[in-house]
Every structure is written in structure tokens, then in C-alpha cells.
Amino acid sequence: MLPVGRLAEQWLALGVPPMEIDRVEEYQEHWGGLVLPRTRPLAVLADRAHSSRAIRSHLRRRGIRAVIPRPSDQVGHRLRRGRSGGRPPAFDSEACKQRNTVERCINRLKQWRGLATRTDKLAIAYQAALHLAGILIRTRR
Numbered sequence: 001m002l003p004v005g006r007l008a009e010q011w012l013a014l015g016v017p018p019m020e021i022d023r024v025e026e027y028q029e030h031w032g033g034l035v036l037p038r039t040r041p042l043a044v045l046a047d048r049a050h051s052s053r054a055i056r057s058h059l060r061r062r063g064i065r066a067v068i069p070r071p072s073d074q075v076g077h078r079l080r081r082g083r084s085g086g087r088p089p090a091f092d093s094e095a096c097k098q099r100n101t102v103e104r105c106i107n108r109l110k111q112w113r114g115l116a117t118r119t120d121k122l123a124i125a126y127q128a129a130l131h132l133a134g135i136l137i138r139t140r141r
Contacts, residue, residue: 043067043092045099056089067095109133 043065046055051068059066069091078085110116112133120126 040064043095045095065090065092067092067099069096105137108137 040062041064044059045067048069048071051070051074056066056068066089068089070089075088078088109130112129114120114129115126115133118126120129
């Protein structure tokens with residue numbers, strides 16, 4: 001049964017699926033305030049492998065900024081087409097540098113066998129190993 005009413009219309013306008021409105025309203029009553037649904041990200045940071053026309057157009061349709069470097073073959077194809085090749089997609093080099101820093105940090109953490117294989121039974125033990133690895137990586141710099 002679909003919810004009816006002014007509040008239901010507001011939730012539908014925010015993008016909440018009709019079947020989830022009752023559950024969202026229960027959360028709102030429990031926490032005593034407005035609970036908004038999960039929103040879409042402002043930007044997607046990816047590497048060159050995800051630089052396809054389909055992915056870029058999907059992100060553009062959803063209003064998400066794509067920070068994806070262009071592979072050299074795509075640059076060459078566009079230049080070879082000349083004026084009909086179109087305008088190159090926007091690229092934020094500073095955001096890409098930050099993504100690269102995070103990616104290198106994750107790769108350093110993965111060098112720890114226990115973190116890479118996730119063999120710990122308890123989450124708190126995994127989290128402790130993560131903190132220990134982070135401290136040791138930081139002190140070795």
C-alpha cells in the first residue's frame with residue numbers, strides 16, 4: 001500500500017522510494033528530527049580504466065562530476081577527429097593528486113599480510129592492526 005499525504009509527497013520529492021517511507025518516518029520519530037535519505041556524491045574519482053563514454057555520460061546524467069584522467073589513446077582518437085572530436089572532458093588535477101595519495105596509503109597498508117587477508121575474527125582486532133600499521137608507516141617516513 002502506497003503512503004498518502006503531504007509528508008509522503010515531501011519524502012517522494014526527496015527521492016525516498018514509496019516502500020521505504022514508513023521506515024524513514026519511524027527513524028524520524030525515534031531520533032526526533034529530520035532524517036534525509038542518502039544523497040549522491042558530488043564527484044567520482046577513478047583511474048584511467050574507468051574513462052569510458054558510457055560511464056562519463058551516466059555520471060553526467062546524474063549530476064555527478066567525474067574526476068577521471070583520460071588515457072592517451074582516447075586523447076589521440078579525439079585529436080584525430082579534429083573539430084568533430086568535441087571538447088575534452090573537464091579534469092581536476094588537484095583532486096586526482098589527492099586520490100593518488102590515498103591510493104598509495106592504502107597500498108602501503110595492504111603490504112601488511114594481516115590487513116590484506118583480513119584473517120582477524122574480531123573487528124576490534126582488525127582495527128587495532130590498522131592503527132598499528134598506520135602508526136608504524138607514519139613513523140618510518
